[in-house]
Amino acid sequence: MFLDISTRRPADYIRKRLPSMYHQFMELAGVDITKEPMEVGPTCHYVMGGVRVEADTTQSTIKGLFAAGEVAGGMHGSNRLGGNSLSDLLVFGRRAGLYAALYAKDFGGTLAVDSGQVADATRAMLAPFERAAGGENPYSIQSDLQETMQTLVGIIRRESELVEAIKRIGLLKARARNVRVDGHRQYNPGWHTALDLESLLTVAECSAMAALERKESRGGHTRDDHPYTDDTWGKVNVVLRLKEGRVQVSREPLPEMPAELKALFQERK
Numbered sequence: 001m002f003l004d005i006s007t008r009r010p011a012d013y014i015r016k017r018l019p020s021m022y023h024q025f026m027e028l029a030g031v032d033i034t035k036e037p038m039e040v041g042p043t044c045h046y047v048m049g050g051v052r053v054e055a056d057t058t059q060s061t062i063k064g065l066f067a068a069g070e071v072a073g074g075m076h077g078s079n080r081l082g083g084n085s086l087s088d089l090l091v092f093g094r095r096a097g098l099y100a101a102l103y104a105k106d107f108g109g110t111l112a113v114d115s116g117q118v119a120d121a122t123r124a125m126l127a128p129f130e131r132a133a134g135g136e137n138p139y140s141i142q143s144d145l146q147e148t149m150q151t152l153v154g155i156i157r158r159e160s161e162l163v164e165a166i167k168r169i170g171l172l173k174a175r176a177r178n179v180r181v182d183g184h185r186q187y188n189p190g191w192h193t194a195l196d197l198e199s200l201l202t203v204a205e206c207s208a209m210a211a212l213e214r215k216e217s218r219g220g221h222t223r224d225d226h227p228y229t230d231d232t233w234g235k236v237n238v239v240l241r242l243k244e245g246r247v248q249v250s251r252e253p254l255p256e257m258p259a260e261l262k263a264l265f266q267e268r269k
């Protein structure tokens, strides 16, 4: 697909109003967007959803773990409005810092590190170096995951494709258990990719499962087989939890809007 602004606006206007786009296309692709069309394609812009936090303090359900920004869920509903990520980061980044500091200051207990857990984590992290030849290259698993998500959990979704995606992610998880890397521990991006795989696969699985569960279209989520917005789905969040090694899905009522916010909305009407 091509986007052509060159026939719609004068060259001076394009250079002035879209300076970084003009520059990037020129430098990276040798395309002058004041004279010719630019090729465009869909990509991941923002993750709507993430770690569940308590909004006032940004505290997650794990004691001492605070989350703000794109990793946190529940802030932007079904589609983030343009520019709102920056304001989210400013407001909730401050809160996260503030409440994490207060938490640390008030922490009265003794911190005990479980050396067994540390040893297990160390073993798991170093295992990709020790696997025999024939282990999988982490980049090929990452690339197959990208392909799966792009083709089956993309902009327009349908049940059969989401089910297929969840099946394929399961196979990728099995392959990830046999991942192998070469080299040493310093500045080794292959090793970092191997370590990232578990989180990438978890987020992918949660996205696909939540998309399968939500049988309506809303915001950034479009179901070809459920094309309309359904009010009953507007009252719940889809929540995913890891229980006994498996991701489990549930629907939970949205928190009630606090009175002071409701009043603001009424003022705006």
Ligand SMILES: Cc1cc2nc3c(=O)[nH]c(=O)nc-3n(C[C@H](O)[C@H](O)[C@H](O)COP(=O)(O)OP(=O)(O)OC[C@H]3O[C@@H](n4cnc5c(N)ncnc54)[C@H](O)[C@@H]3O)c2cc1C
Binding pocket: 044, 045, 046, 068, 069, 070, 071, 082, 083, 084, 085, 086, 087, 089
């Ligand atoms: C093309 C595009 C355009 C956008 N335009 C806008 C816009 O105009 N306005 C707007 O408000 N928002 C925009 N956004 C969204 C916005 O840029 C992001 O939502 C925002 O930058 C997220 O900030 P963050 O700090 O939460 O996460 P990030 O910026 O992703 O920061 C996370 C950091 O954690 C680091 N990290 C990851 N894993 C580890 C690890 N294991 N250990 C240590 N560090 C780690 C990463 O390297 C990264 O630096 C845009 C996004 C895209 C993709």
